[in-house]
Amino acid sequence: xxxxxxxxxxxxxxxxxxxxxxxxxxxxxxxxxxxxxxxxxxxxxxxxxxxxxxxxxxxxxxxxxxxxxxxxxxxxxxxxxxxxxxxxxxxxxxxxxxxxxxxxxxxxxxxxxxxxxxxxxxxxxxxxxxxxxxxxxxxxxxxxxxxxxxxxxxxxxxxxxxxxxxxxxxxxxxxxxxxxxxxxxxxxxxxxxxxxxxxxxxxxxxxxxxxxxxxxxxxxxxxxxxxxxxxxxxxxxxxxxxxxxxxxxxxxxxxxxxxxxxxxxxxxxxxxxxxxxxxxxxx
Amino acid sequence: xxxxxxxxxxxxxxxxxxxxxxxxxxxxxxxxxxxxxxxxxxxxxxxxxxxxxxxxxxxxxxxxxxxxxxxxxxxxxxxxxxxxxxxxxxxxxxxxxxxxxxxxxxxxxxxxxxxxxxxxxxxxxxxxxxxxxxxxxxxxxxxxxxxxxxxxxxxxxxxxxxxxxxxxxxxxxxxxxxxxxxxxxxxxxxxxxxxxxxxxxxxxxxxxxxxxxxxxxxxxxxxxxxxxxxxxxxxxxxxxxxxxxxxxxxxxxxxxxxxxxxxxxxxxxxxxxxxxxxxxxxxxxxxxxxxxxxxxxxxxxxxxxxxxxx
Numbered sequence: 268x269x270x271x272x273x274x275x276x277x278x279x280x281x282x283x284x285x286x287x288x289x290x291x292x293x294x295x296x297x298x299x300x301x302x303x304x305x306x307x308x309x310x311x312x313x314x315x316x317x318x319x320x321x322x323x324x325x326x327x328x329x330x331x332x333x334x335x336x337x338x339x340x341x342x343x344x345x346x347x348x349x350x351x352x353x354x355x356x357x358x359x360x361x362x363x364x365x366x367x368x369x370x371x372x373x374x375x376x377x378x379x380x381x382x383x384x385x386x387x388x389x390x391x392x393x394x395x396x397x398x399x400x401x402x403x404x405x406x407x408x409x410x411x412x413x414x415x416x417x418x419x420x421x422x423x424x425x426x427x428x429x430x431x432x433x434x435x436x437x438x439x440x441x442x443x444x445x446x447x448x449x450x451x452x453x454x455x456x457x458x459x460x461x462x463x464x465x466x467x468x469x470x471x472x473x474x475x476x477x478x479x480x481x482x483x484x485x486x487x488x489x490x491x492x493x494x495x496x497x498x499x500x501x502x503x504x505x506x507x508x509x510x511x512x513x514x515x516x517x518x519x520x521x522x523x524x525x526x527x528x529x530x531x532x533x534x535x536x537x538x539x540x541x542x543x544x545x546x547x548x549x550x
Numbered sequence: 551x552x553x554x555x556x557x558x559x560x561x562x563x564x565x566x567x568x569x570x571x572x573x574x575x576x577x578x579x580x581x582x583x584x585x586x587x588x589x590x591x592x593x594x595x596x597x598x599x600x601x602x603x604x605x606x607x608x609x610x611x612x613x614x615x616x617x618x619x620x621x622x623x624x625x626x627x628x629x630x631x632x633x634x635x636x637x638x639x640x641x642x643x644x645x646x647x648x649x650x651x652x653x654x655x656x657x658x659x660x661x662x663x664x665x666x667x668x669x670x671x672x673x674x675x676x677x678x679x680x681x682x683x684x685x686x687x688x689x690x691x692x693x694x695x696x697x698x699x700x701x702x703x704x705x706x707x708x709x710x711x712x713x714x715x716x717x718x719x720x721x722x723x724x725x726x727x728x729x730x731x732x733x734x735x736x737x738x739x740x741x742x743x744x745x746x747x748x749x750x751x752x753x754x755x756x757x758x759x760x761x762x763x764x765x766x767x768x769x770x771x772x773x774x775x776x777x778x779x780x781x782x783x784x785x786x787x788x789x790x791x792x793x794x795x796x797x798x799x800x801x802x803x804x805x806x807x808x809x810x811x812x813x814x815x816x817x818x819x820x821x822x823x824x825x826x827x828x829x830x831x832x833x834x835x836x837x838x839x840x841x842x843x844x845x846x847x848x849x850x851x852x853x854x855x856x857x858x859x860x
Contacts, residue, residue, distance in 0.1 A: 447630025
């Protein structure tokens with residue numbers, strides 16, 4: 268079953284929840300891409316005279332405990348969340364896919380080693396494992412990306428391995444071997460494009476998970492360092508000063524909810540559009 | 551005569567299954583040899599083994615004068631340029647994600663010679679097979695079965711191999727297209743000096759295009775000889791049964807039908823003695839006990855039977 272990207276997007280758009288997801292995802296990606304032009308204030312600029320301001324035309328989402336414009340901080344936080352999510356997903360998708368294909372093609376011993384590694388990583392809940400590893404490595408943006416990437420590799424690796432095993436005996440791979448294709452060419456030109464469908468769906472469904480993990484780590488203080496704005500730190504700061512102003516918590520919470528909802532709806536619609544058979548497997 | 555492809559006492563194992571058992575066959579350059587037998591008789595496996603796709607369990611294979619040892623089988627570029635395979639199911643032998651143009655470019659890209667001359671050759675092949683260039687932007691599943699088969703054939707011939715194993719080249723084609731295809735294969739043979747091994751259970755096709763034919767049963771070659779002589783006077787009871795089962799249009803050439811009893815036995819547990827004795831109408835005590843050796847009948851004919859018919 269082969270469909271072009273345009274056909275798939277049209278199918279996603281046709282479904283009701285898929286359309287909501289697509290719109291939300293588009294808005295989030297747009298904000299992330301054009302963040303420097305969308306901010307109304309310098310996001311890290313203090314203005315202690317206007318702490319805990321209510322939303323107004325001057326400060327669309329009010330200000331935080333040291334007078335920083337909350338809308339601008341949400342906007343740069345969006346760029347951070349999307350950036351972390353894309354970096355994590357792309358890195359774990361690439362490494363997971365290569366490891367999964369390697370496991371499918373390697374001998375029994377190497378396959379066992381790879382699968383045991385996957386099992387070790389997945390035997391911990393990803394947030395707990397990420398917490399432990401960041402605590403060890405020290406909190407920083409780069410460490411968050413590395414750690415979350417590692418926790419997501421088995422996710423893609425297992426699917427890539429299963430897909431490759433199913434594809435391995437396909438006659439067209441034998442035909443390429445008969446023509447003299449090298450193993451590297453076989454994998455990159457013929458295996459990867461044919462196993463990518465389910466992996467892309469999985470990747471899109473993992474985006475909201477990565478976003479919440481990053482926000483969660485930052486909320487717990489082991490994520491990105493201040494003054495960088497992450498949705499998690501914004502939520503935490505708002506929570507700390509809830510008695511003075513409820514707006515930061517409301518806006519940060521709404522943004523996080525909208526983002527995860529949008530990516531989840533989009534991912535599910537994408538899954539159904541690419542291959543309805545995956546529905547039962549992924550659920 | 552130099553042999554282009556040759557197997558000596560070749561056996562191929564898949565785990566506990568011996569798919570090809572102690573087979574010797576030699577194919578001279580320029581020859582067209584047929585390989586017939588029921589499904590599961592090992593004919594496709596033997597065809598693939600002759601171009602170095604499977605390691606032998608016993609015996610050896612030589613291709614273009616080079617022994618297909620481990621190193622030769624791994625010399626994938628040499629192997630690809632020397633011998634090619636036309637797959638039984640051409641649609642599944644083409645990656646569904648590539649356009650016909652990319653699929654046709656593959657052999658050239660793999661061998662680092664996607665040149666103007668290469669494309670001229672490919673386009674010449676396509677023109678000879680009446681595939682319009684406007685079709686090349688399409689994907690395999692978007693064109694007809696006959697067109698897919700011809701594209702797959704062009705791919706197999708793009709590198710101008712010397713030896714081509716054609717696995718059921720006419721399966722799934724209607725009779726008029728079958729004829730065109732067989733004519734094309736013959737024309738390419740005379741122009742490029744190809745050598746064919748045609749693996750088929752379509753006896754009419756084999757009779758039409760091959761000069762020599764080998765009959766396989768349960769992994770063994772039970773009879774081998776010039777096509778005309780073998781079809782006229784089969785020496786092995788199995789060959790006789792196979793030929794009698796072949797539909798004949800001309801009533802004068804119809805012969806009495808020999809109905810074989812039972813199923814083809816499991817190749818995991820081949821019968822004792824002659825492998826055919828469980829279904830052979832002429833089986834005697836000796837057939838159950840003693841495995842027949844291949845005996846020479848003259849005129850280049852060999853048969854593995856204690857009581858040959860001819």
